[in-house]
Amino acid sequence: MLESRLLQHIYHRSxxxxxxxxxxxxxxxxxxxxxxxxxxxxxxxxxxxEGVHFSCDTPIDLIAxxxxxxxxxxxxxxxxxxxxxxxxxxxPKGYPSHTAHAxxxxxxxxxxxxxxxxIGGDIASHTDDHAPLTLCINIIGEPHAKRGPVLRSTTQExxxxxxxxxxxxxxxxxxxxxxxxxxxxxxxxxxxxDTLGESLHAMMDISDGxxxxxxxxxxASSITIRIEGxxxxxxxxxxxxxDSLLSAIQDGEDYELLFAVAPSAIVPARCPHxxxxxTRIGTAQSQGPMAAVLTRRGILVDxxxxxxxHH
Amino acid sequence: MLESRLLQHIYHRSxxxxxxxxxxxxxxxxxxxxxxxxxxxxxxxxxxxEGVHFSCDTPIDLIAxxxxxxxxxxxxxxxxxxxxxxxxxxxPKGYPSHTAHAxxxxxxxxxxxxxxxxIGGDIASHTDDHAPLTLCINIIGEPHAKRGPVLRSTTQExxxxxxxxxxxxxxxxxxxxxxxxxxxxxxxxxxxxDTLGESLHAMMDISDGxxxxxxxxxxASSITIRIEGxxxxxxxxxxxxxDSLLSAIQDGEDYELLFAVAPSAIVPARCPHxxxxxTRIGTAQSQGPMAAVLTRRGILVDxxxxxxxHH
Numbered sequence: 001m002l003e004s005r006l007l008q009h010i011y012h013r014s015x016x017x018x019x020x021x022x023x024x025x026x027x028x029x030x031x032x033x034x035x036x037x038x039x040x041x042x043x044x045x046x047x048x049x050e051g052v053h054f055s056c057d058t059p060i061d062l063i064a065x066x067x068x069x070x071x072x073x074x075x076x077x078x079x080x081x082x083x084x085x086x087x088x089x090x091x092p093k094g095y096p097s098h099t100a101h102a103x104x105x106x107x108x109x110x111x112x113x114x115x116x117x118x119i120g121g122d123i124a125s126h127t128d129d130h131a132p133l134t135l136c137i138n139i140i141g142e143p144h145a146k147r148g149p150v151l152r153s154t155t156q157e158x159x160x161x162x163x164x165x166x167x168x169x170x171x172x173x174x175x176x177x178x179x180x181x182x183x184x185x186x187x188x189x190x191x192x193x194d195t196l197g198e199s200l201h202a203m204m205d206i207s208d209g210x211x212x213x214x215x216x217x218x219x220a221s222s223i224t225i226r227i228e229g230x231x232x233x234x235x236x237x238x239x240x241x242x243d244s245l246l247s248a249i250q251d252g253e254d255y256e257l258l259f260a261v262a263p264s265a266i267v268p269a270r271c272p273h274x275x276x277x278x279t280r281i282g283t284a285q286s287q288g289p290m291a292a293v294l295t296r297r298g299i300l301v302d303x304x305x306x307x308x309x310h311h
Numbered sequence: 312m313l314e315s316r317l318l319q320h321i322y323h324r325s326x327x328x329x330x331x332x333x334x335x336x337x338x339x340x341x342x343x344x345x346x347x348x349x350x351x352x353x354x355x356x357x358x359x360x361e362g363v364h365f366s367c368d369t370p371i372d373l374i375a376x377x378x379x380x381x382x383x384x385x386x387x388x389x390x391x392x393x394x395x396x397x398x399x400x401x402x403p404k405g406y407p408s409h410t411a412h413a414x415x416x417x418x419x420x421x422x423x424x425x426x427x428x429x430i431g432g433d434i435a436s437h438t439d440d441h442a443p444l445t446l447c448i449n450i451i452g453e454p455h456a457k458r459g460p461v462l463r464s465t466t467q468e469x470x471x472x473x474x475x476x477x478x479x480x481x482x483x484x485x486x487x488x489x490x491x492x493x494x495x496x497x498x499x500x501x502x503x504x505d506t507l508g509e510s511l512h513a514m515m516d517i518s519d520g521x522x523x524x525x526x527x528x529x530x531a532s533s534i535t536i537r538i539e540g541x542x543x544x545x546x547x548x549x550x551x552x553x554d555s556l557l558s559a560i561q562d563g564e565d566y567e568l569l570f571a572v573a574p575s576a577i578v579p580a581r582c583p584h585x586x587x588x589x590t591r592i593g594t595a596q597s598q599g600p601m602a603a604v605l606t607r608r609g610i611l612v613d614x615x616x617x618x619x620x621h622h
Contacts, residue, residue, distance in 0.1 A: 030515075032353040032355040033355070037350065043345075136356070
């Protein structure tokens with residue numbers, strides 16, 4: 001399969017991009033894309049690798065969906081709104097032309113689905129027989145108009161700490177679980193920033209697992225986050241696990257948001273647009289940079305040791 | 312090697328980024344980077360893959376250099392100025408920790424060198440024993456203040472067509488040639504846009520080879536570009552080739568610029584800042600979308616068939 005043919009296919013499909021997305025001045029086909037940008041932009045890159053983030057038997061459409069969705073999860077974590085995407089791909093050696101077309105069409109479709117039209121990209125092919133498919137997605141976003149970007153480093157002493165949704169078991173049986181079909185919490189994050197304003201002190205996504213990511217938020221904010229294990233919302237997918245609470249804390253791939261609000265703020269029970277539940281799981285304290293989970297047995301466990309670290 | 316440790320190393324190194332680059336509001340370490348952006352931004356993603364774009368024995372510093380430089384070449388092709396970069400990497404299985412540190416330090420160093428500070432990224436590791444190192448670089452740039460973005464699709468009938476520098480033989484002996492050490496033509500492109508203004512009609516980079524890239528410019532502009540083979544500046548690195556002219560037309564990896572100017576414009580012989588030579592090689596004609604090279608034997612050859620297409 002020649003790269004030129006695939007590029008022609010992409011350029012042809014992208015020809016109407018400017019009509020539907022007037023901020024895209026130049027889309028795919030020139031040396032760079034040209035985009036009308038806000039005064040401040042959010043920028044995020046994330047990768048999706050066969051054998052690491054999805055299995056080789058995952059449908060093309062779900063590979064493309066996850067690649068876009070997981071990068072958008074970081075835009076959501078700042079309460080931002082996506083405005084465009086760039087997609088780079090390394091295809092396995094001898095990857096069928098029609099599958100490559102389908103993959104890029106699916107990436108473009110999911111980008112448009114979440115208002116992140118794909119305005120540029122790069123395609124290369126591996127020369128090695130065993131090298132896996134990789135996708136690298138870049139998202140450009142706009143910060144929340146009033147609240148601005150919500151950082152992870154601005155948790156304050158006394159803050160109430162919440163999560164969206166429910167945690168654990170996302171990878172599922174044979175890697176085919178909801179990590180392939182989750183919705184990035186863009187609507188929920190925008191609702192929280194709209195509703196809570198400056199009382200929304202800090203937020204981040206917990207794709208590496210509540211444990212390790214809560215520890216990261218605590219470290220970034222130079223604070224302790226004490227999590228009440230009993231309060232952690234456990235996803236039904238984790239209930240079959242030998243220890244479902246541990247599963248909820250350390251499985252990762254949840255793509256939910258962890259956020260800290262001023263104790264005086266009233267956090268709605270759920271997002272009125274999506275029905276996603278907001279659950280208070282803990283409190284920010286001043287002892288020092290770590291996150292701890294209080295287990296059912298009354299033992300405080302260093303949450304930073306519970307989670308997904310990429311070897 | 313744990314990802315967390317490598318990230319800590321990167322965050323520590325990036326702590327002073329905002330002082331040296333005040334448009335970087337939030338650098339590496341949060342869910343997204345936050346960047347002050349111009350009203351219109353140039354966006355480009357490019358990948359560098361072991362075995363495709365460099366050999367396994369290439370020094371780390373030159374791998375990082377080429378990854379940044381080849382993406383900047385596309386910013387140069389629009390006469391833009393880089394403002395920031397994001398870098399994503401998939402490391403081979405068992406990649407040594409100190410080598411990963413050195414690689415990311417080198418990417419950051421070369422980004423700063425060309426005023427494209429690395430403000431975010433992603434690191435993952437392959438699970439397969441034979442999967443190669445890949446780097447994915449995203450550059451955000453600003454269009455030329457007066458001329459705006461210089462497209463490849465705006466060549467006009469009668470335009471004089473030029474190239475920067477000299478072509479051919481860039482890969483060199485054992486893949487160790489100047490494709491690892493070229494300078495993206497940022498200064499040259501800015502000088503041309505400053506000097507020629509609206510007379511600089513079109514421009515693109517010719518990293519896939521003059522032949523195929525001239526054909527792309529011709530197709531994008533719906534015009535024929537007729538190139539006089541005798542006028543093509545042949546790089547000394549190509550002189551040992553069996554046919555040095557063919558080498559100059561089709562080798563690729565030159566990272567020079569092809570540009571079209573109004574016939575009334577006076578193009579300086581060289582860039583006064585870098586001494587890079589500008590050579591007129593042809594003319595845009597109205598016959599239809601293709602590029603043709605007039606060879607020494609007086610034969611017109613379809614230039615689109617001469618170049619590097621990725622299989």
